[in-house]
Amino acid sequence: xxxxAPERAVRAADPRARLSRAIENAPLAVPLVLxxxxxxxxxxxxxxxxxxxxxxxxxxxxxxxxxxMTLCIAMGEFDLSVGSTxxxxxxxxxxxxxxxxxxxxxxxxxxxxGAAVGLLNGLVVTKLGVTPFIATLATLVIVRGxxxxxxxxxxxxVSSSTLKFLAAGRVFGVPMPxxxxxxxxxxxxxxxxxxxxxxxxxxxGSNREAARMSGLPVDRIRTxxxxxxxxxxxxxxxxxxxxxxxxxxxxxLGFELDAITIVVIGGTSLLGGRASVVGTLLGAVLIETxxxxxxxxxxxxxxxxxxxxxxLVVALTIQALRRNAPAEALDDV
Amino acid sequence: MTSDTALPPAPGAQAPAPxxxxxxxxxxxxSIGTLWETWGITxxxxxxxxxxxxxxSDFLTVANLQSVLRESAYLGIVAAAMTLAVMNGTFDLSVGGQxxxxSVTTLMGYAAGGTGLAALVAVLTGMVCGAVNGALVTxxxxxxxxxxxxxxxxxxxxxxxxxxxxxxxxxxxxIGSPFVKIGGLNIAGIPLPFLIMLACxxxxxxxxxxxxxxxxxxxxxxxxxxxxxxxISVHRIRMLIFVVIGVSVGIAALTYISRxxxxxxxxxxxxxxxxxxxxxxxGTSLKGGKGTLIGTFSAVLxxxxxxDLLVSRGVDASYQRVVLGCVLITALAIDGLRTRFAAxxxxxxxxxxxxxxxxxP
Numbered sequence: 169x170x171x172x173a174p175e176r177a178v179r180a181a182d183p184r185a186r187l188s189r190a191i192e193n194a195p196l197a198v199p200l201v202l203x204x205x206x207x208x209x210x211x212x213x214x215x216x217x218x219x220x221x222x223x224x225x226x227x228x229x230x231x232x233x234x235x236x237m238t239l240c241i242a243m244g245e246f247d248l249s250v251g252s253t254x255x256x257x258x259x260x261x262x263x264x265x266x267x268x269x270x271x272x273x274x275x276x277x278x279x280x281x282g283a284a285v286g287l288l289n290g291l292v293v294t295k296l297g298v299t300p301f302i303a304t305l306a307t308l309v310i311v312r313g314x315x316x317x318x319x320x321x322x323x324x325x326v327s328s329s330t331l332k333f334l335a336a337g338r339v340f341g342v343p344m345p346x347x348x349x350x351x352x353x354x355x356x357x358x359x360x361x362x363x364x365x366x367x368x369x370x371x372x373g374s375n376r377e378a379a380r381m382s383g384l385p386v387d388r389i390r391t392x393x394x395x396x397x398x399x400x401x402x403x404x405x406x407x408x409x410x411x412x413x414x415x416x417x418x419x420x421l422g423f424e425l426d427a428i429t430i431v432v433i434g435g436t437s438l439l440g441g442r443a444s445v446v447g448t449l450l451g452a453v454l455i456e457t458x459x460x461x462x463x464x465x466x467x468x469x470x471x472x473x474x475x476x477x478x479x480l481v482v483a484l485t486i487q488a489l490r491r492n493a494p495a496e497a498l499d500d501v
Numbered sequence: 502m503t504s505d506t507a508l509p510p511a512p513g514a515q516a517p518a519p520x521x522x523x524x525x526x527x528x529x530x531x532s533i534g535t536l537w538e539t540w541g542i543t544x545x546x547x548x549x550x551x552x553x554x555x556x557x558s559d560f561l562t563v564a565n566l567q568s569v570l571r572e573s574a575y576l577g578i579v580a581a582a583m584t585l586a587v588m589n590g591t592f593d594l595s596v597g598g599q600x601x602x603x604s605v606t607t608l609m610g611y612a613a614g615g616t617g618l619a620a621l622v623a624v625l626t627g628m629v630c631g632a633v634n635g636a637l638v639t640x641x642x643x644x645x646x647x648x649x650x651x652x653x654x655x656x657x658x659x660x661x662x663x664x665x666x667x668x669x670x671x672x673x674x675x676i677g678s679p680f681v682k683i684g685g686l687n688i689a690g691i692p693l694p695f696l697i698m699l700a701c702x703x704x705x706x707x708x709x710x711x712x713x714x715x716x717x718x719x720x721x722x723x724x725x726x727x728x729x730x731x732x733i734s735v736h737r738i739r740m741l742i743f744v745v746i747g748v749s750v751g752i753a754a755l756t757y758i759s760r761x762x763x764x765x766x767x768x769x770x771x772x773x774x775x776x777x778x779x780x781x782x783x784g785t786s787l788k789g790g791k792g793t794l795i796g797t798f799s800a801v802l803x804x805x806x807x808x809d810l811l812v813s814r815g816v817d818a819s820y821q822r823v824v825l826g827c828v829l830i831t832a833l834a835i836d837g838l839r840t841r842f843a844a845x846x847x848x849x850x851x852x853x854x855x856x857x858x859x860x861x862p
Contacts, residue, residue, distance in 0.1 A: 317817065
């Protein structure tokens with residue numbers, strides 16, 4: 169530690185190191201700019217305030233759980249249950265609003281449900297020693313089932329201006345989801361780069377046993393991260409329900425893969441130990457730009473899946489080649 | 502712990518070394534822990550089957566048992582191949598997309614050239630899908646998790662593109678075709694899909710336990726580093742595993758689509774997670790190197806039986822998910838707690854610190 173700090177200071181001053189850090193996100197920024205240029209030329213609607221706002225709002229909405237997932241993946245684990253959390257949070261909130269409760273209370277209850285799912289994940293993973301992949305896979309199935317049972321398979325349709333404000337409202341002309349994302353992103357950046365907790369999370373990600381040996385409260389940190397992901401999944405659920413003005417057991421199917429995809433495209437290694445907040449934000453913008461562009465070009469939704477899958481593979485191929493460590497890539501799960 | 506009680510008392514003060522080694526190995530193989538790892542889920546299945554008449558009066562009828570076996574086959578076939586992958590320390594998230602794509606191309610193949618072509622197309626499509634995954638993982642060095650996650654989107658997307666004019670369907674006039682028999686035929690009362698599944702387990706067992714390649718698969722799973730130092734080519738093994746998975750999806754799709762008759766890009770959403778859940782439920786460790794085919798086999802049947810019992814009890818589909826998820830967590834929690842508390846010296850570790858120096862047996 170004592171030698172690392174000055175070393176880091178020296179490295180920060182080294183112009184080459186600074187340049188290499190600056191181009192760290194280039195694999196994302198370059199295709200993003202290229203796609204933007206192509207879309208500007210190919211369609212006359214891409215470069216309009218309305219359309220770009222749509223892109224940013226969509227990217228912001230997926231970035232919130234993405235940022236939480238960044239922490240989780242930096243810890244060397246991941247949470248497959250967020251899609252179901254989205255559904256359950258929305259279902260609970262909308263059902264409470266339909267039941268005549270104030271919207272604010274309903275939203276808080278929804279977020280608490282998200283936190284509870286996260287806590288459940290955390291406890292199953294730390295106290296019962298179940299692998300995160302399987303534990304969160306099981307909660308994915310369970311929470312989806314609870315959500316379907318809670319709504320009885322029906323949509324809870326609401327018309328609440330408070331809930332609607334979350335996705336459609338504006339603060340000083342800035343869309344509410346963008347405000348939320350900006351706050352989340354600043355918080356995430358601060359946590360990852362400036363707090364003890366962030367360093368602990370990365371320490372667990374690079375070597376959990378070493379972290380335990382050096383006295384970190386490993387289980388408590390892991391549980392906290394799962395609760396954070398649960399709450400972020402809850403916020404995602406509120407935003408989605410706010411956009412659609414309904415809660416349903418069918419919402420959020422496959423969302424967990426979206427959240428993981430933007431983190432991985434953003435350059436946070438699945439091996440753990442490193443978190444890239446800016447990368448995740450860029451990943452979200454990139455994916456939503458592609459979706460938007462394909463919509464503008466009237467491509468059928470099927471091609472969106474193909475292109476996002478290919479993007480994931482290409483981005484990771486570039487990362488793997490850049491890392492230039494064939495052995496390491498194979499140990500990666 | 503129980504292994505010691507299972508040991509017969511040594512005949513003399515100094516038993517000859519080979520005997521003790523044999524005894525130790527026998528004890529290791531017959532300790533409760535090892536037995537549970539291999540046969541635990543099978544025991545649960547037997548108990549569930551024994552209790553099934555209490556839960557549902559019409560469970561133990563021939564027709565119902567046939568239908569459970571027929572329904573379980575496609576999941577079981579892919580799970581057999583996935584067991585190989587998980588024992589190797591990897592997994593394939595794209596099997597759901599592969600199943601959708603293979604189902605669509607199989608129906609197209611049938612429309613073009615009948616049963617023979619359909620079967621050929623199914624296996625070939627699966628093989629190509631597997632080879633693409635394998636190439637990404639070995640030649641392009643993409644981590645398997647992400648490579649197969651990406652290809653899940655791609656395969657499903659291609660299936661969607663192929664079915665843009667509506668899902669591919671087998672026309673009703675084909676009811677007498679041999680193709681339909683693949684899913685519907687019973688041989689000596691046993692459904693053909695289940696027989697195909699048995700054959701697949703046999704083939705995978707031979708590959709895993711009777712060939713050098715099988716040894717290498719497991720060796721790499723238990724220690725990638727050691728396997729590499731032994732000169733095992735990881736790339737060739739991984740390629741083989743992904744191709745085997747692809748072929749298994751091809752075979753599984755045949756037994757699936759010849760019963761369901763219709764497919765589009767959304768067919769079998771979430772299949773990949775069900776397959777991996779079955780493998781893990783069967784006691785194969787996601788860390789690699791450890792697992793049994795019989796466990797996977799029993800886990801697949803357990804899930805099938807459980808589903809059938811829940812349906813016959815009239816349990817709502819949403820609660821079925823809750824039950825299945827809880828079963829998965831319970832199984833894994835038992836495993837996790839067992840390894841935590843049955844590890845050598847774990848009791849010593851639970852005692853206060855100063856007792857730690859107690860000599861190990």
